[in-house]
Amino acid sequence: MNAKEQVQQISGVNPYKCMKCGKCSATCPAYEEMDIKPHQFVSYVQSGNIEALAACKSMWKCLSCFACVERCPRDVQPGRILDAARQIVVRQRGGNYLTAEEIPPLVDEDLPQQLLVSAYRRYKR
Amino acid sequence: MQRIGVFVCHCGSNIAATVDVKKVAEMARLEPGVVFADDYQYMCSEAGQAKIGAAIKEYNLTGLVVCSCSPRMHEATFRKCAERYGLNPYMVEIANIREHCSWIHKDMEEATQKAVILARAAIAKVNLNAPLQAGESRVTKRALVIGGGIAGIQTALDIADAGYEVDIVEKTPSIGGRMSQLDKTFPTLDCSACILTPKMVDAAGHEKIKIYTYSEVEKVSGFVGDFTVDIRKKARSVDEAKCTGCGVCQEKCPSKKTPSEFNRGLNNRSAIYTPFAQAIPNVPVIDREACIKFKTGKCGVCEKVCQAGAINYAQEDEIITEKYGAIVVATGFDTIKLDKYDEYAYSQSKDVITSLELERIMNAAGPTKGHLERLSDGKAPKEIVFVQCVGSRCSDERGKPYCSKICCMYTAKHAMLIRDKYPDVNVTVFYIDVRTPGKNFDEFYRRAVEEYGVNYIKGQVGKVAPQPDGSLLVQGSDLIDNKQIKIKADMVVLATAIEPNQGVRNIATMLTASIDTNNFLTEAHPKLRPVESPTAGVFLSGVCQGPKDIPETVSQAGAAAVKVIGLLAKDKLTTNPCTAQADELLCNGCSNCAKVCPYGAITYETRQVNDHGIREDRRIAVVNKALCQGCGACTVTCPSGAMDLQGFSNRQLIAEVDAICR
Missing domain, CATH: 3.50.50.60 (FAD/NAD(P)-binding domain)
Known part of the structure; x- marks a missing residue:
C-alpha cells in the first residue's frame, strides 16, 4: 500500500468528493498558524503528495476542533486526513503509539491542549 | 404452430460490443417455432424495419421476437412496424439484451450466453401469444393544472388558447406563485410584477379557465383521458360573489400580528387578508387561526365595516368533483x-x-x-x-x-x-x-x-x-x-x-406519479419525454420536475400544454388490451381480487355457469376493460388461479421461466 492509499485507509476519507469550495479553510480557527491550509490537505492527498503533507507544520497546529469536518458540505472531512497523516508520522518514528510518560518531553509550548487530548483519544485505541 | 422471426439488433456498439449478436441469431434459429433469424446494426431504423417487413412477407411469419433495447424504449416502434406489415401488434415480444444485458456485463461470453437465454424466453412466450385487439376509451376534454404560479398559469393559458377548458387549483389565496414575490428578473431586469400580473389577469379573464384558489386536490381516481378529481375549496369566510375588494376589512381588522407568508415573515399581516395588492382573485380570506372572532367569538369588525355584506363566518369547506382528461403538476418550490x-x-x-x-x-x-x-x-x-x-x-x-x-x-x-x-x-x-x-x-x-x-x-x-x-x-x-x-x-x-414544495409527495401519491429521492417528479424520459410523467395523462410543468429559472419554466409550461392539447384533441384513446379476465369455471367469487385492484375495475355478478353439464348460479368476478390497467395484482392474489392477464397469461410466464431454466 502506498502512502496515499494509507492516508485514505486510515482516514476513511475519499478526497475526490471534494468540490473545492474552501469552506474548511474558511472555518478553521488555526488557519493563520498553518503552512498548508485545510483545503490543501485534500488536494495533497489527491495528488499523492503525502511526503509534503507529513512534513507540514499544520499537523501540529491543528486544534482538532473538527469544525472543518462538521461544516464540509461534501463530507470530505479534512481534519481526518490530517489525523491520518499524524498517525503515519507517529508510526514512522518507530513503535506504535506514544505512552503517557513519553509525552511531557515532547510537548511544545505552542502545542494546543486540545491537540493533546485529541492525540490521547486517537492513540489510546 | 407459430412461424417466428427473430431479429437481433446491434444498437451500434451498445449491444454488439458486449454481445455476439451473430451467435444469438444462430442459437435462436434452433428454437421451436423459429423459421427465420437475423441481425442488423440498427433494427429500429427505417432499413431495419424494412428488413422485418420483408421477412414477415417472405417467411409468412406469425410472431416476432426483437432482441434489442428495453421495451420501454422501442416496444411501441416494433409493434407499429408489425401492424404495418399486416401482423397483429401483440404478436411482438422484446428480449431486452441492452439494459438487462450488454450495458451491465463486461464479459462477452457471459453476456452472449445471457442474451441467448433472454431470446429463448421471449420465443417461448411468443409461441403462446394470441392476437389481441385494443379497445377504446373516451377523453374528457378538460385539463386540471395543480399550482397557480407562472408554470401553471402559462400551461393553463396555452391549453385554453387552443380551445380546451382548464381548471387551476391553487393552495394559497391568490395565483402568482413565487414569481409574484420577486422584484426584478434576470437577465433583462424587467420588473417581475410587470410581466406576471398581465398573465394573471389574462388567466382570470379567460373564458376557458376556471381558477380555484385557497383550494387543494383531495382525491384522484380514474386514468388517462378520464380522471375524476375531488377539489377541496377551503372556506374563505368571504363571499367571492359579493366582495368588491375594497380592502377596508383588512385595514380595520384588529388582529395584525400574523407573519405575512408573502413577505416571508418579514412583516405582519391582518387575520383577514389578501397576500398582496395585485392578488387574483382580489378577495380576502380569513385566517381562522388568527381571527379573534373565530378564537373568542367576540369581534366581528370586518362584518360591520363590509359595505357589500360579503363576510360569512359560517362558510364551510366545499368539495367539488370534476372530470378531467389530463392533469398537469405545477407545484413549484420553496x-x-x-x-x-x-x-x-x-x-x-x-x-x-x-x-x-x-x-x-x-x-x-x-x-x-x-x-x-x-x-x-x-x-x-x-x-x-x-x-x-x-x-x-x-x-x-x-x-x-x-x-x-x-x-x-x-x-x-x-x-x-x-x-x-x-x-x-x-x-x-x-x-x-x-x-x-x-x-x-x-x-x-x-x-x-x-x-x-x-x-x-x-x-x-x-x-x-x-x-x-x-x-x-x-x-x-x-x-x-x-x-x-x-x-x-x-x-x-x-x-x-x-x-420542491411541501405536499408534492402527497400529490404524486394521489396521481401514482413517480418521484425521486429529492421529491422532484420523475419525467417519462430525461431527454425525449421531459414534460410527461411515466403515468399516462400526467404532465410536469416548472420546478416540480427539477430546478429551473423563469425562461425555462415558461418553455416547459408551453411544452406540457402541447402534450395536453395533443391528448385532448383525440376523441378516443386506444386502451391496453393486456387486461385481466376471470375464468368463470375457476372463479369462486371470494372478492380477494376486487380488494387488491388499485383501479376499482373489478365487480361481481351472479351468472348461470355450465360446469361440465351441471348448471348453477355462481358469483363471478367481472373486469371492466376500460378501467383495468393490466397491473396483474389480481392474478397473483386469486387463490384458485381464475384470474389471468391477456398477453401475460400464467402459461406464458411459466413458459418463459421454463425456457430460462432449460
Whole structure:
C-alpha cells in the first residue's frame, strides 16, 4: 500500500468528493498558524503528495476542533486526513503509539491542549 | 404452430460490443417455432424495419421476437412496424439484451450466453401469444393544472388558447406563485410584477379557465383521458360573489400580528387578508387561526365595516368533483429551512437573510417599500456579503445534493441592482463556481464584475458571527489568494437551496406519479419525454420536475400544454388490451381480487355457469376493460388461479421461466 492509499485507509476519507469550495479553510480557527491550509490537505492527498503533507507544520497546529469536518458540505472531512497523516508520522518514528510518560518531553509550548487530548483519544485505541 | 422471426439488433456498439449478436441469431434459429433469424446494426431504423417487413412477407411469419433495447424504449416502434406489415401488434415480444444485458456485463461470453437465454424466453412466450385487439376509451376534454404560479398559469393559458377548458387549483389565496414575490428578473431586469400580473389577469379573464384558489386536490381516481378529481375549496369566510375588494376589512381588522407568508415573515399581516395588492382573485380570506372572532367569538369588525355584506363566518369547506382528461403538476418550490446551518447565524441575526427575503426588501411593495435597510435597526447597510451554494451541492443530510441552478444568476442580479442604486455600498460575493449557462447569462454576470464593481471571491464562507456592535463578522476563504479573509458586514444574504414544495409527495401519491429521492417528479424520459410523467395523462410543468429559472419554466409550461392539447384533441384513446379476465369455471367469487385492484375495475355478478353439464348460479368476478390497467395484482392474489392477464397469461410466464431454466 502506498502512502496515499494509507492516508485514505486510515482516514476513511475519499478526497475526490471534494468540490473545492474552501469552506474548511474558511472555518478553521488555526488557519493563520498553518503552512498548508485545510483545503490543501485534500488536494495533497489527491495528488499523492503525502511526503509534503507529513512534513507540514499544520499537523501540529491543528486544534482538532473538527469544525472543518462538521461544516464540509461534501463530507470530505479534512481534519481526518490530517489525523491520518499524524498517525503515519507517529508510526514512522518507530513503535506504535506514544505512552503517557513519553509525552511531557515532547510537548511544545505552542502545542494546543486540545491537540493533546485529541492525540490521547486517537492513540489510546 | 407459430412461424417466428427473430431479429437481433446491434444498437451500434451498445449491444454488439458486449454481445455476439451473430451467435444469438444462430442459437435462436434452433428454437421451436423459429423459421427465420437475423441481425442488423440498427433494427429500429427505417432499413431495419424494412428488413422485418420483408421477412414477415417472405417467411409468412406469425410472431416476432426483437432482441434489442428495453421495451420501454422501442416496444411501441416494433409493434407499429408489425401492424404495418399486416401482423397483429401483440404478436411482438422484446428480449431486452441492452439494459438487462450488454450495458451491465463486461464479459462477452457471459453476456452472449445471457442474451441467448433472454431470446429463448421471449420465443417461448411468443409461441403462446394470441392476437389481441385494443379497445377504446373516451377523453374528457378538460385539463386540471395543480399550482397557480407562472408554470401553471402559462400551461393553463396555452391549453385554453387552443380551445380546451382548464381548471387551476391553487393552495394559497391568490395565483402568482413565487414569481409574484420577486422584484426584478434576470437577465433583462424587467420588473417581475410587470410581466406576471398581465398573465394573471389574462388567466382570470379567460373564458376557458376556471381558477380555484385557497383550494387543494383531495382525491384522484380514474386514468388517462378520464380522471375524476375531488377539489377541496377551503372556506374563505368571504363571499367571492359579493366582495368588491375594497380592502377596508383588512385595514380595520384588529388582529395584525400574523407573519405575512408573502413577505416571508418579514412583516405582519391582518387575520383577514389578501397576500398582496395585485392578488387574483382580489378577495380576502380569513385566517381562522388568527381571527379573534373565530378564537373568542367576540369581534366581528370586518362584518360591520363590509359595505357589500360579503363576510360569512359560517362558510364551510366545499368539495367539488370534476372530470378531467389530463392533469398537469405545477407545484413549484420553496427555499430549504436553514435551522441546521448555525454557522451562518441565520436564526441569530435579523440581518442574515435569504435571497428570497432580499427580493421582498428590494421590492417597492415589500415590507421596507423597496428601501435597502437592515431589518434589525433600519440602518442603511454599507457592506453586504452574499454567500452562494447555501445548502446546495451538499452531500450531507443538512442540504441538497443538486445545484439549485438559479442562485448564481439572481445573486449577480442582486449585487448589480444594489451597486446601481447604492454606489457607496460594498458588495462581496463568495462563490464556489459561477454557473451561467443561458442566453445572455454570462454577459450579465460579467457586467456585475466589470461594470458594477462587485467583488467576487472564489471560496466559501465558514462562519458568520454577530458582533456586539450589531455588525456581522464574516470569515471566508479566498482560494485564489490562499488567504482566510474576515469582512465586517452589515448584512449577509444567503443563496438558499430550493426544494420542491411541501405536499408534492402527497400529490404524486394521489396521481401514482413517480418521484425521486429529492421529491422532484420523475419525467417519462430525461431527454425525449421531459414534460410527461411515466403515468399516462400526467404532465410536469416548472420546478416540480427539477430546478429551473423563469425562461425555462415558461418553455416547459408551453411544452406540457402541447402534450395536453395533443391528448385532448383525440376523441378516443386506444386502451391496453393486456387486461385481466376471470375464468368463470375457476372463479369462486371470494372478492380477494376486487380488494387488491388499485383501479376499482373489478365487480361481481351472479351468472348461470355450465360446469361440465351441471348448471348453477355462481358469483363471478367481472373486469371492466376500460378501467383495468393490466397491473396483474389480481392474478397473483386469486387463490384458485381464475384470474389471468391477456398477453401475460400464467402459461406464458411459466413458459418463459421454463425456457430460462432449460
